[in-house]
Amino acid sequence: MRPVKVGLLGLGTVGTGVVRIVEGNQADLSSQVGSPIVIEKIVVKNTDKVRSIPISPEKLTEDPWEVIKNPEIDVIVEVMGGIDQTKAYILAALEHGKHVVTANKDLMALYGSEIIAKAQEHQCDVFYEASVAGGIPIIRTLIEGFSSDRITRIMGIVNGTTNYILTKMSQEGASYESVLKEAQQLGYAESDPTSDVEGLDAARKMAILGTLGFRSHVELKDVSVEGITGISSEDIAFAKRLGYEMKLLGIAEMQDDAFTVSVQPTMVSQNHPLAAVNGVFNAVYVHGEAVGETMFYGAGAGEMPTATSVVADLVAVVRNMKLGVNGSKAMLPYKPKRLMSDELVFCKNFILLHVDDKAGVLAKITQVFAEFDVSLASVVQQPNEHNPDAEIIIVTHAASKASVQQVLEHFESLEVIRKIKSVYRVVG
Amino acid sequence: MRPVKVGLLGLGTVGTGVVRIVEGNQADLSSQVGSPIVIEKIVVKNTDKVRSIPISPEKLTEDPWEVIKNPEIDVIVEVMGGIDQTKAYILAALEHGKHVVTANKDLMALYGSEIIAKAQEHQCDVFYEASVAGGIPIIRTLIEGFSSDRITRIMGIVNGTTNYILTKMSQEGASYESVLKEAQQLGYAESDPTSDVEGLDAARKMAILGTLGFRSHVELKDVSVEGITGISSEDIAFAKRLGYEMKLLGIAEMQDDAFTVSVQPTMVSQNHPLAAVNGVFNAVYVHGEAVGETMFYGAGAGEMPTATSVVADLVAVVRNMKLGVNGSKAMLPYKPKRLMSDELVFCKNFILLHVDDKAGVLAKITQVFAEFDVSLASVVQQPNEHNPDAEIIIVTHAASKASVQQVLEHFESLEVIRKIKSVYRVVG
Numbered sequence: 001m002r003p004v005k006v007g008l009l010g011l012g013t014v015g016t017g018v019v020r021i022v023e024g025n026q027a028d029l030s031s032q033v034g035s036p037i038v039i040e041k042i043v044v045k046n047t048d049k050v051r052s053i054p055i056s057p058e059k060l061t062e063d064p065w066e067v068i069k070n071p072e073i074d075v076i077v078e079v080m081g082g083i084d085q086t087k088a089y090i091l092a093a094l095e096h097g098k099h100v101v102t103a104n105k106d107l108m109a110l111y112g113s114e115i116i117a118k119a120q121e122h123q124c125d126v127f128y129e130a131s132v133a134g135g136i137p138i139i140r141t142l143i144e145g146f147s148s149d150r151i152t153r154i155m156g157i158v159n160g161t162t163n164y165i166l167t168k169m170s171q172e173g174a175s176y177e178s179v180l181k182e183a184q185q186l187g188y189a190e191s192d193p194t195s196d197v198e199g200l201d202a203a204r205k206m207a208i209l210g211t212l213g214f215r216s217h218v219e220l221k222d223v224s225v226e227g228i229t230g231i232s233s234e235d236i237a238f239a240k241r242l243g244y245e246m247k248l249l250g251i252a253e254m255q256d257d258a259f260t261v262s263v264q265p266t267m268v269s270q271n272h273p274l275a276a277v278n279g280v281f282n283a284v285y286v287h288g289e290a291v292g293e294t295m296f297y298g299a300g301a302g303e304m305p306t307a308t309s310v311v312a313d314l315v316a317v318v319r320n321m322k323l324g325v326n327g328s329k330a331m332l333p334y335k336p337k338r339l340m341s342d343e344l345v346f347c348k349n350f351i352l353l354h355v356d357d358k359a360g361v362l363a364k365i366t367q368v369f370a371e372f373d374v375s376l377a378s379v380v381q382q383p384n385e386h387n388p389d390a391e392i393i394i395v396t397h398a399a400s401k402a403s404v405q406q407v408l409e410h411f412e413s414l415e416v417i418r419k420i421k422s423v424y425r426v427v428g
Numbered sequence: 429m430r431p432v433k434v435g436l437l438g439l440g441t442v443g444t445g446v447v448r449i450v451e452g453n454q455a456d457l458s459s460q461v462g463s464p465i466v467i468e469k470i471v472v473k474n475t476d477k478v479r480s481i482p483i484s485p486e487k488l489t490e491d492p493w494e495v496i497k498n499p500e501i502d503v504i505v506e507v508m509g510g511i512d513q514t515k516a517y518i519l520a521a522l523e524h525g526k527h528v529v530t531a532n533k534d535l536m537a538l539y540g541s542e543i544i545a546k547a548q549e550h551q552c553d554v555f556y557e558a559s560v561a562g563g564i565p566i567i568r569t570l571i572e573g574f575s576s577d578r579i580t581r582i583m584g585i586v587n588g589t590t591n592y593i594l595t596k597m598s599q600e601g602a603s604y605e606s607v608l609k610e611a612q613q614l615g616y617a618e619s620d621p622t623s624d625v626e627g628l629d630a631a632r633k634m635a636i637l638g639t640l641g642f643r644s645h646v647e648l649k650d651v652s653v654e655g656i657t658g659i660s661s662e663d664i665a666f667a668k669r670l671g672y673e674m675k676l677l678g679i680a681e682m683q684d685d686a687f688t689v690s691v692q693p694t695m696v697s698q699n700h701p702l703a704a705v706n707g708v709f710n711a712v713y714v715h716g717e718a719v720g721e722t723m724f725y726g727a728g729a730g731e732m733p734t735a736t737s738v739v740a741d742l743v744a745v746v747r748n749m750k751l752g753v754n755g756s757k758a759m760l761p762y763k764p765k766r767l768m769s770d771e772l773v774f775c776k777n778f779i780l781l782h783v784d785d786k787a788g789v790l791a792k793i794t795q796v797f798a799e800f801d802v803s804l805a806s807v808v809q810q811p812n813e814h815n816p817d818a819e820i821i822i823v824t825h826a827a828s829k830a831s832v833q834q835v836l837e838h839f840e841s842l843e844v845i846r847k848i849k850s851v852y853r854v855v856g
Binding site for chain 1: 445448449453456457459460557563564565568569572573574575576577578643701704709716717718719720721722723724725726727730732733735736737738739740742743744747751753756757762763
């Protein structure tokens with residue numbers, strides 16, 4: 001049977017994994033799809049570079065157009081990264097009738113709808129399982145596994161770098177700066193770690209998951225983002241003492257057809273399954289009205305896990321080719337977009353205050369909470385080890401984001417409060 | 429657009445959930461598939477019975493053939509349970525060109541291949557996501573999410589009843605008998621709990637998962653089964669003291685194209701993600717050569733979670749109907765069946781012996797392990813609280829099942845050993 005021919009854009013970590021799997025599992029793959037899958041051409045920056053796998057030189061090219069316009073090629077696998085230029089390549093490939101598999105979360109978070117629409121116009125598939133949570137098939141799960149349900153909440157540890165850093169800080173009591181440095185040396189963090197540690201990478205993934213889970217268009221600009229750079233080892237010690245683990249959590253919620261999506265450092269109860277997700281692992285917790293609690297756990301990055309998802313998408317494309325149904329499986333959001341107002345977003349909060357160590361302070365503070373209708377689960381006042389202030393550690397019951405914001409604004413002008421030291425969302 | 433008409437066989441717990449979801453999420457479902465989905469007829473044992481949901485009486489019938497032979501009906505959803513009679517209904521429905529969605533693990537474990545072959549003959553779909561692990565879309569994940577990978581190991585907590593019993597025994601130090609009674613009162617265990625507590629239910633699910641994961645025909649008779657009825661609270665206390673939780677674990681392993689599948693009480697390291705799966709929850713841990721460690725967690729049973737999977741399958745059938753590709757997505761095992769010999773199945777073991785409390789006993793025992801090449805991770809000898817024997821608690825390193833069997837047989841004839849009290853597999 002005629003082999004299916006693949007053009008690979010990029011031969012970095014994931015690209016190398018894709019070649020390994022397609023070549024190593026060839027017998028298995030062709031048993032499943034009924035014809036061989038061949039990587040015909042590979043676009044690289046430098047054809048002369050030494051590679052970790054044997055590649056015959058005539059497969060390599062530095063010119064993406066040689067692949068995109070090649071009438072022999074059926075599917076483009078994009079694992080080169082980048083946004084604007086890569087988008088142009090992908091749109092052109094679709095116009096040339098080629099199916100696309102991509103691992104590019106940045107691109108899909110920003111231009112997913114445009115790319116999927118273009119694909120449908122040309123009866124092409126666009127699959128992007130590898131763009132979120134590496135080897136975990138969470139995109140398929142949201143589109144197909146939970147097609148029958150109404151998803152109410154998605155919570156994800158979807159960035160391995162920050163989870164590695166927070167796990168180390170928690171397990172070793174180390175500072176953010178020292179763990180970041182170590183992560184960079186180990187290759188778990190980029191030399192410029194901004195996109196990971198500021199939460200942008202997680203925000204992009206949450207926009208994708210939110211769109212699929214809620215079937216409504218979650219744009220990157222709808223995601224409120226806070227990174228992990230402000231987390232002190234003191235904060236983490238407080239979290240542990242109260243029975244929580246600090247995680248950078250993406251939280252997407254849907255209620256009455258309105259959604260809210262955020263990424264922020266969150267104290268997760270040690271009883272919650274997300275609390276045990278450590279190191280570079282990822283996990284996505286999904287709550288549906290009917291299915292209840294579920295969680296999907298696995299490697300969020302890395303050569304082979306990510307390549308597993310890319311090649312599974314490739315298998316899906318080829319199966320669709322055999323059936324002649326490419327372009328029919330895309331999930332385009334069909335629900336009108338409505339954002340939840342801050343009055344309706346409810347969550348528990350941890351608040352650490354430094355205050356004057358004198359009588360009546362606690363009464364003044366708790367009065368502010370009462371005024372804005374925020375009820376408290378626990379309040380502890382204790383002397384601070386390092387200075388003459390006292391510390392007040394507050395955990396609220398679920399309260400609206402708007403009310404808590406008002407409390408905090410009020411605190412700014414309250415003389416007895418020296419400093420609002422930390423505020424974290426609390427889950428579980 | 430013409431509605432898709434469904435015939436429902438059974439209106440028990442899951443059937444009621446299916447009606448709730450199809451009716452409650454109708455708008456969402458038809459947005460996804462492009463036409464309404466209507467439950468046209470429901471086969472029940474007694475049309476006069478009072479139901480927990482409003483059903484118009486003319487939809488009910490006591491005659492399955494009225495549904496199976498009805499030319500108006502496109503899809504049969506089988507949630508009545510049973511084996512031989514139900515198999516006859518399903519085969520007949522397929523012969524009448526109807527697609528089938530079933531939640532019936534017993535049927536699929538025993539006759540899955542025959543049913544799928546019949547479906548293909550008639551270009552019909554047979555989907556059975558709900559047959560394993562209720563709301564967790566693990567069947568899709570194995571067929572599609574990991575199509576590119578070679579699965580080496582599947583470990584599942586796939587029976588909620590036994591997991592509830594073991595969790596309670598662990599958390600409360602209670603006896604098997606008392607917790608079983610409580611579980612029966614709460615409706616978590618049947619009045620005849622044999623199929624759950626003897627591991628048969630889990631074995632059926634593992635046969636299905638093994639077949640899908642290894643793409644080789646795992647039959648029920650290939651699964652070695654041991655239930656939880658012999659587990660004492662003492663065993664669970666030992667497990668906890670050594671850092672393990674006792675779980676009824678299904679374990680399917682593939683190596684060099686040969687597989688082994690078993691269900692047995694297993695001590696799972698508290699560091700392993702499966703150890704934290706408590707109560708009636710299910711989880712399936714999947715290890716693939718490329719993807720590494722993954723785990724899928726959720727409700728394993730119950731009206732709404734199971735119905736979520738049934739209706740997701742129904743959505744998949746209707747999507748295929750629209751595309752005219754029914755019957756094309758079945759995973760029929762394509763790898764020749766080869767069972768692993770006990771010499772090649774390696775695992776760690778916990779062994780508790782009651783022995784004579786005198787000098788030289790430990791030397792004799794450890795010599796037997798050495799003779800059969802089983803190396804030991806830890807050995808503790810202590811006086812027994814309740815009788816004059818001493819206890820020896822042994823944890824082995826990974827050793828072949830055959831060697832451990834030989835050691836145990838040898839122990840039977842060793843005079844200093846009063847009793848082989850317990851033997852458990854150890855994971856992690």
